[in-house]
Amino acid sequence: MKSRLFPALAVAAVLALTACSGEPAATEAPRPEAAPVDTSVLPPQSGAPAPDDPTTPPAGAVTADNLPVAEDLQWNDTADWRTAETSVGGGTEQLSVCQQNSIESLGGNAVQVRTFTLSPAGGQADGEAVAVAMSFDSREFADQGYATAQEWLADCQRVLAAQERTDGRQVISPIEVSVPSGRAQVTEWSYQAPSTGADSGEFESQGLVQQGDRVALVVMRTPGQDNNWDVEPGGPVGELHPMIRTLPAVADRLTR
Structure with a gap:
């Protein structure tokens, strides 16, 4: 199955442009003091600066x-998921359809990423997953x-619209998930993928985990018009x- 990852920085630019509009500034002489920046149109990001080089944590x-x-990834059977790639750093790809900026903008001092494909019963790939592990300075x-x-996850409908993904709907509002320590939550969104026909529904579930100074994000993305699981x-x-x-x-691996 072809990966459906998109440039996160491009998404951030689209969101900023759609957040406000106005007339272009007229050419004029430099002013002694710059006008204040309207931070309300900027994508949210944490207060911790991203490292200069995430490859040397x-x-x-x-x-x-x-x-x-x-x-570790669940579906119908424990053998349904297969590892695709493991890499250092989030890069500029949009790992979740709800992502508004690069993963590094969250402020971690190191980022590890692993991708997976879903092949139930050894058949053709019919979905994909991404796992991100991040550590922070505190x-x-x-x-x-x-x-x-x-x-990002709560504001996903606006992000989906900016990507021309229609009929965005939150299937699962944030629910807490019990983990050995720390905290975790699951959300899920459904939408119509752009330019792929009327029956192009997709579901993306997102899991967040925090253990002390570490955070993990897991995404499962599958096609379909319905997706029935108990919460x-x-x-x-x-x-x-499956995400629950x-x-x-995921929480256990994060602290090893």
Whole structure:
């Protein structure tokens, strides 16, 4: 299945342009003092600066060992997911359709990324997943990064519209997920993919985990017009949402 990752910085530019409009400034002589910047049109980001070179993280930063492996990701069977690539740094690709800026803008001092493909029963790839592990210089900066990621997910409908993804709908509002320590949440959005026909529905579920000064983001993206899972044990479907089942293992890997 062809990956559907998009330039996050381009998305940020589109959001900034759609947030406000006005007449172009007239040419005039330089002023002694610059006008204040309207930060309300800028994408949210944490207060921690991104590192100059994310490929040389400080001691104690996250490594690839802190990322989930294919067996950690849940679906119908533990063998449904296959690892695609593992890399350092988030780059400029949009790893989630709700992402408003580069992953580095969250302020982590190191970023590890692993991608997966979904191949149920060994068949043709029919979905994809991305896992991101980040470490921060302090718990406070991790709190800020987590909060910014929450803002991205909550504001997803506007981001989807900017990408010409129609019928954006939040299928699962943020729900807390129990993990051994720290905190975790799951959300999910559905939408129509751009320029691929009327039956081009997609679902993207997002899991966030924080353990001290580390944060993980996991995304599962699959095509389809319906996506039925329970969000709590004992529900009518009889099977808990895969992201909910996945996050405890993600939390465990994050602190190894």
